[in-house]
Amino acid sequence: MSDSLKVGLAQIAPVWLNREKTLEKIEAYIEHAAVEDCRLVAFGEALVPGYPFWIELTDGARFDSPVQEEMHAYYTSQAVQIDSGGLDSICRLAGDHKIAVVLGCIERAADRGGHSLYCALVYIAPDGRIASVHRKLMPTYEERLTWSPGDGHGLRVHALGAFSVGGLNCWENWRPLVRSALYAQGEDLHVAIWPGGLHNTKEITRFIAREARSYVLSVSGLMRSCDMDSGVPLSDQVTAKAADIMANGGSCLAGPDGQWVLEPQINTEGLFTATVDHAQVRRERQNFDPSGHYSRPDVTRLVLNRKRQGILEIKD
Numbered sequence: 001m002s003d004s005l006k007v008g009l010a011q012i013a014p015v016w017l018n019r020e021k022t023l024e025k026i027e028a029y030i031e032h033a034a035v036e037d038c039r040l041v042a043f044g045e046a047l048v049p050g051y052p053f054w055i056e057l058t059d060g061a062r063f064d065s066p067v068q069e070e071m072h073a074y075y076t077s078q079a080v081q082i083d084s085g086g087l088d089s090i091c092r093l094a095g096d097h098k099i100a101v102v103l104g105c106i107e108r109a110a111d112r113g114g115h116s117l118y119c120a121l122v123y124i125a126p127d128g129r130i131a132s133v134h135r136k137l138m139p140t141y142e143e144r145l146t147w148s149p150g151d152g153h154g155l156r157v158h159a160l161g162a163f164s165v166g167g168l169n170c171w172e173n174w175r176p177l178v179r180s181a182l183y184a185q186g187e188d189l190h191v192a193i194w195p196g197g198l199h200n201t202k203e204i205t206r207f208i209a210r211e212a213r214s215y216v217l218s219v220s221g222l223m224r225s226c227d228m229d230s231g232v233p234l235s236d237q238v239t240a241k242a243a244d245i246m247a248n249g250g251s252c253l254a255g256p257d258g259q260w261v262l263e264p265q266i267n268t269e270g271l272f273t274a275t276v277d278h279a280q281v282r283r284e285r286q287n288f289d290p291s292g293h294y295s296r297p298d299v300t301r302l303v304l305n306r307k308r309q310g311i312l313e314i315k316d
Helices: 019-035 066-078 088-097 141-145 170-174 176-183 204-212 235-241 278-285
Strands: 004-011 040-042 100-108 117-124 130-135 158-160 163-169 189-194 215-220 222-224 245-254 260-266 270-277
Touching: 004 019, 004 215, 004 245, 004 260, 019 040, 019 088, 019 270, 040 189, 066 100, 088 100, 088 117, 100 163, 100 189, 117 163, 130 163, 163 170, 163 176, 170 176, 170 189, 170 204, 176 204, 189 204, 204 215, 204 245, 245 270, 260 270, 270 278
Parallel strands: 004 040, 040 100, 163 189, 189 215
Antiparallel strands: 004 270, 100 117, 117 130, 158 163, 215 245, 222 245, 245 260
């Protein structure tokens, strides 16, 4: 098995709140990554159909606000229904090109009634199979007005060549116990996905890499006021208060020694590629392995509940 793996960081803007057009754009970037011989391509948080920027721009924390209700209803209509085949086209491409895909999307979850939304990190294996759907454990700040808290069901790692790949959404990358749950499953290639912003990625990417002695891809979206679709309800109210650039990217890649492999990319849309070497992980684990020889399970241990949470258990 080769120690080398070529990865692609797709830093793109959505066609904001337009699920189908955004999926078409993602498909084009998967094709691009395949042409570049990538074995894995990753996209930013909530990319399909887009991050809920309207909340902070429209005085979001108001009960029974007609603006918030209309925007949320539209957002729900553009969310991804994974169980109903909403990512089938992406899965087919992944299988055709034998490429793994990490995708951030807003999931309209049938197993929770079909109307609440979850910020999901989806791992699609190179055989085109959805191997895991991780729902963000705790939405941050205004996200809590439109996203629901997830669970531990998707906290899993996946074999890809010599590597074990795992990932987290945005600020849950700051949660030490959640990171540790992935480390303990053998993760050595961590994918952190973000809506976009150098302020998010410039410090934590290298910190996690150094802590875990793993490669860390931070993959961000972009968001510019020109990316807002005029067909979105109340788009004039949203764009009137929007900055020209609301998310400037910041996608980057750090090695297991904490040094940059790919420095943060700012205000640029594109596919950024690099080759990672598993031997470098093994070198850095010689003196520190957080779940192996430098752990003390007799003193501290972690419990991970991976049961998919729901309010109904049917016994026929």
